[in-house]
Amino acid sequence: MNIFTIIILAAILIDFVLEIVSNRLNLKALSKQLPDEFEGVYDEETYAKSQEYTRVNTKFGFVTGTFNLILLLVFWFAGGFNWLDQWARSFEFGVIGTGLIFIGALVIAKMVISMPFSIYSTFVIEERFGFNKTTVKTFISDRLKGILLSVFIGGPLLAGIIAFFAYGGTWAWLYAWIAVTAFSLLMQYIAPTWIMPLFNKFEPLEDGELRQAIENYADRVDFPLQGIYVIDGSKRSAKSNAFFTGFGKNKRIALYDTLIENHTTEELVAVLAHEIGHYKKKHIVKNMAISILQTGIMFGLLSVFLQVPALFDAFYMDQMSVYAGLLFFGLLYSPVETLIGLGMQVLSRKHEYEADEFAAKTISEKEEMVNVLKKLSKDNLSNLTPHPFYVFLNYSHPPALSRIEAIRRVL
Ligand SMILES: [Zn+2]
Numbered sequence: 001m002n003i004f005t006i007i008i009l010a011a012i013l014i015d016f017v018l019e020i021v022s023n024r025l026n027l028k029a030l031s032k033q034l035p036d037e038f039e040g041v042y043d044e045e046t047y048a049k050s051q052e053y054t055r056v057n058t059k060f061g062f063v064t065g066t067f068n069l070i071l072l073l074v075f076w077f078a079g080g081f082n083w084l085d086q087w088a089r090s091f092e093f094g095v096i097g098t099g100l101i102f103i104g105a106l107v108i109a110k111m112v113i114s115m116p117f118s119i120y121s122t123f124v125i126e127e128r129f130g131f132n133k134t135t136v137k138t139f140i141s142d143r144l145k146g147i148l149l150s151v152f153i154g155g156p157l158l159a160g161i162i163a164f165f166a167y168g169g170t171w172a173w174l175y176a177w178i179a180v181t182a183f184s185l186l187m188q189y190i191a192p193t194w195i196m197p198l199f200n201k202f203e204p205l206e207d208g209e210l211r212q213a214i215e216n217y218a219d220r221v222d223f224p225l226q227g228i229y230v231i232d233g234s235k236r237s238a239k240s241n242a243f244f245t246g247f248g249k250n251k252r253i254a255l256y257d258t259l260i261e262n263h264t265t266e267e268l269v270a271v272l273a274h275e276i277g278h279y280k281k282k283h284i285v286k287n288m289a290i291s292i293l294q295t296g297i298m299f300g301l302l303s304v305f306l307q308v309p310a311l312f313d314a315f316y317m318d319q320m321s322v323y324a325g326l327l328f329f330g331l332l333y334s335p336v337e338t339l340i341g342l343g344m345q346v347l348s349r350k351h352e353y354e355a356d357e358f359a360a361k362t363i364s365e366k367e368e369m370v371n372v373l374k375k376l377s378k379d380n381l382s383n384l385t386p387h388p389f390y391v392f393l394n395y396s397h398p399p400a401l402s403r404i405e406a407i408r409r410v411l
Helices: 003-026 044-077 080-088 092-126 136-167 167-198 209-220 257-262 263-280 283-305 309-313 321-364 367-379 390-392 400-411
Strands: 202-204 227-229 243-246 252-256
Touching: 003 044, 003 309, 003 321, 003 400, 044 080, 044 092, 044 243, 044 367, 080 092, 080 321, 092 136, 092 321, 136 167, 136 321, 167 202, 167 243, 167 283, 209 263, 209 367, 227 257, 243 263, 252 257, 252 263, 257 263, 257 367, 263 283, 263 367, 309 321, 321 367, 321 390, 321 400, 367 400
Parallel strands: 227 252
Antiparallel strands: 202 227, 243 252
């Protein structure tokens, strides 16, 4: 058997087994007993509902994961990639055109196949737990906008990468690295003003008590407040959130309207303080630097593996090509990506603690940070007792209880 077949197959299966094991542990860790900390925040019914939400989503994740795994294996071992490649080549559009058809067809197929799952998740699961606010119209228009963005932004980027590796010679990986880095910086810069508004309305937070409190806080911690926006998250879900986006002059803090509705001014300042904490501790810049470095390593390795016929043999290809190589390398690289991802999550959870600490130390009433974490957990029906192994594999944020304990420690 081809060595790449063995490596990729093993990686996919190990990943799948780890997912199943961690899910089982996670379900077993669901405790009947409400953690003391949440006494008075959750009533019995809400607590039971939050556990049911975890159960339902775990089951759904298992069905989706198994389906995708079987689909990939069948397509792979039935020679689907070569069949698709021959079809794409029949148009005779040259390497870039053929590559766009080859990868485009896979993307479209994946989108169509995953559609029933996302319909079920939105209109059945989220609906059942009272989260869903998405109308059929919004759902369809979201998908259409997503397709347009893929075509007009993803398409040229993919064409560029294929061109670099097809014609760039030895230094192709360097050109691709520079291009992709420039591109992603540009995207981050324009996303808050050009792309996100396609999906949500951003409105400047109006004058009033909340704005005043936020401005006072920003002054006190010496944060250059450029834009605080309210975003209509309620258009899709009752869940609430806040985030930081863009950089430089385009920096924005967005608060979901659902968040504003459910929290006091003090709690909202605490949320904002947490977001500002990420900025003050330079988390955004650090993440960006790591991801740029990672892209470089990936392109360097890609340029090596594009020359290896055995990688293409593993997928029963008659001919080698840059575009198919991109895809196969992606599969080969996925265990490395998983490992890097786990490292990034460890870092991200550390950053969350740091942002919490910054917030707790700079807001006037420290308990507000604890209160807001409790309320957010409740509003989003978060699992209060996730298994540590599950957290290790899947959580970018530490569980609420750990965050609360950490805040208490620094108080
Ligand atoms: Zn955070």
